[in-house]
Amino acid sequence: MLQNNLALPSGCIVRQAIAEDNWQIRLLVLSAKLDPTQLRWQQFWVVECDRQLVACGQLRNFADIQELGSLVVAKAWRDRGLGSFLTQHLINSATQPLYLECLGQRLAEFYQGFGFVQVAFEDLPRSLKPKFRWSELGRKLIRVPVVFMHYQGTEAENLTKPR
Template sequence: MNQSNLSLPSGCILRKATSADQWSIRLLVFSAKLDPTQLRWQQFWVIECNEDLIACGQLRNFSGVQELGSLVVARAWRNRGLGTFLTQHLINTAMQPLYLECLGERLAQFYSCFGFVPVSFENLPQSLKGKFGISQLAKRLIRVPVVFMQYQVSN
């Protein structure tokens, strides 16, 4: 995916989150039923349209790696390329090997379009095993369809 081919709808901007965005970010994340822990507004990028925060995503820092997480587009703004635009921006912004965890095959297919490939829990970096351990337990015990993925840089 090439971000240069993507554009935001008229009136929308991509920017670093500010402290004023923290409650809007929390509301978006809660609305999508995503993991509400580790929401640090300083790690977020947001898309704003007409002064409304309509999408967000963050790069969490771990020892030697980063995690793409909390990617949400407000329901009324879905299917307009905002998730794609934001995902590509976060990939381009990442400074270390990049990982994510997602729920279900549909999301795994979405992220695979960007160059993410499934990786087993055992092959995750040690610094992520603590965070992803609960998901791995849920996957094993109650068959939650969690997929761990690593970004593979394409040549």
């Protein structure tokens, strides 16, 4: 699958965020019109290219699960594989079952390529429901195209896992 061949462009590195990245992360998240209320730089990984922070994403910790969230690539750096690289890196860094919410079928299809599957709100872990409750309400009342997803791995990963 495509994810196995991901590489960062020359001059780019992926690293854990540091305190000095806090405002750059917030600006990236706000520029993408994502929820800015649960941003903790300590949970972020960033992509830095030519000493400039150009992408970020976080693994939020909940009781017995993690959420992949706040994944943003700066507009000028899109279509270079940074989002795919960072998504795979976050998946590989997760230590517990992994969930996410995204807007629209296009993003859902992007995450399906990494082994995420759509799940109903009712099937989400109890610890995640309070956070996603407003999204579910928007989905039901005004048809916000939110999709909840759970990481189950790719076919290749599932074939190579010990049983």
